[in-house]
Every structure is written in structure tokens, then in C-alpha cells.
Amino acid sequence: MAxxxxxxxATILLRILTFILxxxxxxxxxxxxxxxxxxxxxxxEITFKDIRAYRYVLAASVIGCAYTLIQIPFxxxxxxxxKRMIHNDCLPNFDFYGDKVSI
Incomplete structure (x- = not known):
């Protein structure tokens, strides 16, 4: 049982750790x-606004935070x-494709 x-x-702890990081x-x-x-x-002075690639890194980080916040309640x-929350096999597809898209 343990x-x-x-x-x-472990999944919830890793999701929380991912969000914090x-x-x-x-x-x-x-x-x-x-x-x-x-x-x-x-x-x-150079900031992230001066380098275009850093804007994409910032966007990926914000999207990753949002995705992790969506996954924590599940x-x-x-x-x-x-038990997993499965409704018409939607959540396993969400997990699979979301983990492929997230960075």
C-alpha cells in the first residue's frame, strides 16, 4: 500500500518543485x-529586453508555470x-501532449 x-x-512534490524552480x-x-x-x-546595461531570444525564454518559463499550475490540482x-481523474480519456491525452510541449 505504501x-x-x-x-x-512524488508526482505532486515534483510538480511543486518544478513550479518553484x-x-x-x-x-x-x-x-x-x-x-x-x-x-x-x-x-x-543589458537586460533580457535587449536580447530577442531571452523574450522567448521568458515566454517558455511563463507557459511552463501556467502548465504546472494546471497540473497541480490533478x-x-x-x-x-x-485514482486518476479521467473523463472520456481526456486527461491522459492532456498529460501526454502537455509533457511533450512543455520545456
Whole structure:
């Protein structure tokens, strides 16, 4: 019985850890500033807004946070009732395709 509850509990703990790490990554990305000097000695600050690829990283991080927040209630339900919430085989497809899309 204990081993059958270990997987749902690990799932919810890992979902919460994923959300925390994504939120921290988002905060670090948004608040980080780098000062750089060019050849002539001029200094400038570079933020995530200055590099286009960082905008995509920020979008992926926000989407990952939203996806994880959607998944946490399903994991809580799985821990509380010891059964998956399946309605017309929708949730397993959501899990499968969502995990393929998320970063």
C-alpha cells in the first residue's frame, strides 16, 4: 500500500518543485542586468529586453508555470483519492501532449 502512494506523492512534490524552480528562473531572468564595457570604455546595461531570444525564454518559463499550475490540482486529486481523474480519456491525452510541449 505504501508503494502505491509513493508515486502520486512524488508526482505532486515534483510538480511543486518544478513550479518553484520555474518561478525563480523567471524572476532571475527579469531582474538580471549585466554591465558591459566596449572597446572605447563606454558602459551599458543589458537586460533580457535587449536580447530577442531571452523574450522567448521568458515566454517558455511563463507557459511552463501556467502548465504546472494546471497540473497541480490533478496531482492533489490523485493523492487524495488514489485514482486518476479521467473523463472520456481526456486527461491522459492532456498529460501526454502537455509533457511533450512543455520545456
Amino acid at each position: 508503494s502505491s502512494r509513493a508515486i502520486p506523492i 520555474l518561478a525563480v528562473a523567471t524572476v532571475v531572468l527579469v531582474t538580471d542586468k549585466v554591465k558591459s564595457k566596449d572597446v572605447f570604455g563606454n558602459t551599458s 496531482a492533489v486529486y490523485w493523492v487524495a483519492t488514489s
